[in-house]
Amino acid sequence: xxxxxxxxxxxxxxxxxxxxxxxxxxxxxxxxxxxxxxxxxxxxxxxxxxxxxxxxxxxxxxxxxxxxxxxxxxxxxxxxxxxxxxxxxxxxxxxxxxxxxxxxxxxxxxxxxxxxxxxxxxxxxxxxxxxxxxxxxxxxxxxxxxxxxxxxxxxxxxxxxxxxxxxxxxxxxxxxxxxxxxxxxxxxxxxxxxxxxxxxxxxxxxxxxxxxxxxxxxxxxxxxxxxxxxxxxxxxxxxxxxxxxxxxxxxxxxxxxxxxxxxxxxxxxxxxxxxxxxxxxxxx
DNA sequence: AAGAAGTCCTGGGCGC
DNA sequence: TGCGCCCAGGACTTCT
Numbered sequence: 001x002x003x004x005x006x007x008x009x010x011x012x013x014x015x016x017x018x019x020x021x022x023x024x025x026x027x028x029x030x031x032x033x034x035x036x037x038x039x040x041x042x043x044x045x046x047x048x049x050x051x052x053x054x055x056x057x058x059x060x061x062x063x064x065x066x067x068x069x070x071x072x073x074x075x076x077x078x079x080x081x082x083x084x085x086x087x088x089x090x091x092x093x094x095x096x097x098x099x100x101x102x103x104x105x106x107x108x109x110x111x112x113x114x115x116x117x118x119x120x121x122x123x124x125x126x127x128x129x130x131x132x133x134x135x136x137x138x139x140x141x142x143x144x145x146x147x148x149x150x151x152x153x154x155x156x157x158x159x160x161x162x163x164x165x166x167x168x169x170x171x172x173x174x175x176x177x178x179x180x181x182x183x184x185x186x187x188x189x190x191x192x193x194x195x196x197x198x199x200x201x202x203x204x205x206x207x208x209x210x211x212x213x214x215x216x217x218x219x220x221x222x223x224x225x226x227x228x229x230x231x232x233x234x235x236x237x238x239x240x241x242x243x244x245x246x247x248x249x250x251x252x253x254x255x256x257x258x259x260x261x262x263x264x265x266x267x268x269x270x271x272x273x274x275x276x277x278x279x280x281x282x283x284x
Numbered sequence: 285a286a287g288a289a290g291t292c293c294t295g296g297g298c299g300c
Numbered sequence: 301t302g303c304g305c306c307c308a309g310g311a312c313t314t315c316t
Binding site for chain 1: 286287288289292293294295
């Protein structure tokens with residue numbers, strides 16, 4: 001599932017590929033994914049890309065922006081010579097076919113290249129929003145501080161955790177508390193910090209919070225370094241898989257021996273209705 | 285007011 | 301082999 005590192009990888013990839021290009025058409029498969037008016041986008045150039053938590057924002061030259069959430073299985077794949085790839089004419093690309101069965105939106109650029117939005121589970125969306133109005137979007141307004149920004153200090157992290165009584169993993173994943181962290185990196189950060197995901201936030205000791213702060217930043221950096229985690233359907237803007245899943249320690253490792261060699265076994269429980277992986281032997 | 289449960293959606297895993 | 305059942309999972313909505 002695309003989280004902060006995966007969305008960052010897509011952003012960095014597309015920054016090199018589509019900035020400056022004019023959108024001359026958009027093909028939209030009927031459905032709820034594309035929200036807004038196509039006419040507000042066609043004819044505009046791509047001015048730049050930004051990321052806010054798990055949201056990707058494509059700013060256009062006409063004061064409109066595309067706000068994109070990939071949710072579980074969203075993909076943004078760019079094809080430089082995609083001029084023959086349309087819904088009627090699929091072409092082979094990066095070991096797959098574009099457009100795929102899961103393609104819902106195709107952006108056509110002036111130079112014949114194309115950007116494909118694929119989404120197997122159709123949870124994601126592309127919203128057309130006035131650039132000026134982005135900060136007022138409910139989802140963005142409610143966002144908590146974001147890792148790697150100057151607001152996200154250890155002190156701020158302590159403040160966030162100390163006021164919550166819920167299990168620490170749920171708070172790490174709550175976008176209104178901390179923005180950008182999802183299930184994979186929450187599991188990994190807690191494993192590195194050797195903290196039980198079920199621990200109540202306000203009962204964590206200062207030392208533990210410090211360790212968790214470092215671990216969280218460290219696993220997010222690692223995710224970016226390895227090109228994202230392709231545990232689910234994630235691919236980068238060139239259609240390639242990431243490698244973070246090859247380095248994950250706890251996520252989806254149930255039954256495997258604990259990588260800390262503590263003698264324990266990674267187990268899987270459900271927390272907040274979500275799969276939670278940890279070593280009950282060394283995560284206390 | 286906070287926490288639990290339901291919702292969306294589809295491929296994949298499982299049992300028979 | 302093949303059918304049907306059920307589940308994951310981010311974030312929002314609805315219920316308790």
